[in-house]
Amino acid sequence: MSATAETSTRHDWSLAEVRALFEQPFNDLLFQAQSVHRQHFDPNRVQVSTLLSIKTGACPEDCKYCPQSGHYNTGLDKEKLMEVQKVLEAAAEAKAIGSTRFCMGAAWKHPSAKDMPYVLEMVKGVKKLGLETCMTLGRLDQEQTQALAEAGLDYYNHNLDTSPEFYGNIITTRTYGERLQTLAYVREAGMKICSGGILGMGESVDDRAGLLIQLANLPEHPESVPINMLVKVKGTPLAEEMDVDPFDFIRTLAVARIMMPKSHVRLSAGREQMNEQMQALAFMAGANSIFYGEKLLTTANPQADKDMALFKRLGIKPEEREEHADEVHQAAIEQALVEQRDSRLFYNAASA
Ligand code: SF4
Numbered sequence: 001m002s003a004t005a006e007t008s009t010r011h012d013w014s015l016a017e018v019r020a021l022f023e024q025p026f027n028d029l030l031f032q033a034q035s036v037h038r039q040h041f042d043p044n045r046v047q048v049s050t051l052l053s054i055k056t057g058a059c060p061e062d063c064k065y066c067p068q069s070g071h072y073n074t075g076l077d078k079e080k081l082m083e084v085q086k087v088l089e090a091a092a093e094a095k096a097i098g099s100t101r102f103c104m105g106a107a108w109k110h111p112s113a114k115d116m117p118y119v120l121e122m123v124k125g126v127k128k129l130g131l132e133t134c135m136t137l138g139r140l141d142q143e144q145t146q147a148l149a150e151a152g153l154d155y156y157n158h159n160l161d162t163s164p165e166f167y168g169n170i171i172t173t174r175t176y177g178e179r180l181q182t183l184a185y186v187r188e189a190g191m192k193i194c195s196g197g198i199l200g201m202g203e204s205v206d207d208r209a210g211l212l213i214q215l216a217n218l219p220e221h222p223e224s225v226p227i228n229m230l231v232k233v234k235g236t237p238l239a240e241e242m243d244v245d246p247f248d249f250i251r252t253l254a255v256a257r258i259m260m261p262k263s264h265v266r267l268s269a270g271r272e273q274m275n276e277q278m279q280a281l282a283f284m285a286g287a288n289s290i291f292y293g294e295k296l297l298t299t300a301n302p303q304a305d306k307d308m309a310l311f312k313r314l315g316i317k318p319e320e321r322e323e324h325a326d327e328v329h330q331a332a333i334e335q336a337l338v339e340q341r342d343s344r345l346f347y348n349a350a351s352a
Pocket residue numbers: 059060061062063066067068069070106107108109138
């Protein structure tokens with residue numbers, strides 16, 4: 001099958017077609033994904049986002065992978081909603097180290113009427129700093145979605161997590177239909193969608209295909225598709241799950257790239273467990289977005305300078321946000337690179 005034939009944006013993927021993509025020899029699949037990628041993106045640019053947990057722990061949902069669920073004892077401290085000023089300070093730091101998007105996550109079933117005004121202030125403040133804004137706050141109703149859009153929220157993250165068939169094994173407190181409804185409200189309000197899933201929860205290849213079919217067959221593809229590798233946290237029901245074969249993980253990224261050719265495919269949670277070779281393969285497969293520089297909600301994320309050192313070795317540059325590609329931002333990136341060159345870390349990264 002030629003790469004050109006695969007690049008049109010489609011919304012009618014069947015399971016048989018997606019299975020066939022997964023079953024290709026690894027090299028053929030990667031070649032096809034990279035060919036599709038090059039038709040829509042600069043292959044040597046990767047978008048960087050920073051993710052901040054604005055309210056941690058005690059979530060009423062029972063997502064079996066999540067250390068923030070109040071259903072499991074993971075030793076995580078329960079926190080209140082962060083102060084607006086603290087969030088803005090973190091956003092300014094994220095901008096200084098080269099992030100173009102600031103994602104704010106709260107462990108809620110849905111935002112309460114009491115919390116909404118603070119959340120809206122955060123969106124407005126982060127936006128003023130010249131960053132793209134993204135939030136993940138759980139289920140939204142139509143009114144809340146509209147208010148977030150009016151405050152200037154660019155992206156809303158709401159993951160589908162897995163296939164509809166496997167979903168009930170992972171979450172029982174929120175339905176798949178509710179997730180799709182929130183995504184529909186986000187679109188109606190004119191915001192961009194960030195939605196993806198998690199690998200390594202005991203799902204089959206057909207479940208991975210099923211997740212990607214749900215995402216790709218939405219009326220519009222999500223602009224951002226995070227593909228997470230399960231981070232196994234003690235105390236959660238999935239703490240003892242089997243590791244995903246790294247090549248199967250890369251295959252899923254490649255299939256996502258082919259099915260959603262214009263979306264940013266994000267190498268997301270679990271990157272800490274991936275060595276540099278695997279991350280390089282992920283970029284080859286079409287991943288072109290990472291979280292960077294801060295803690296990824298509650299699990300460790302590789303250090304920002306280590307990321308920059310890897311980018312440098314691979315000849316990758318952070319994607320600029322065109323309308324905000326100012327000199328200050330560029331200077332911050334250059335400065336980070338100089339500091340790495342001067343530090344042992346840069347040289348040690350090769351063997352880390
Ligand atoms: S994944 Fe989100 S909704 Fe699910 S338990 Fe964790 S914080 Fe709550």
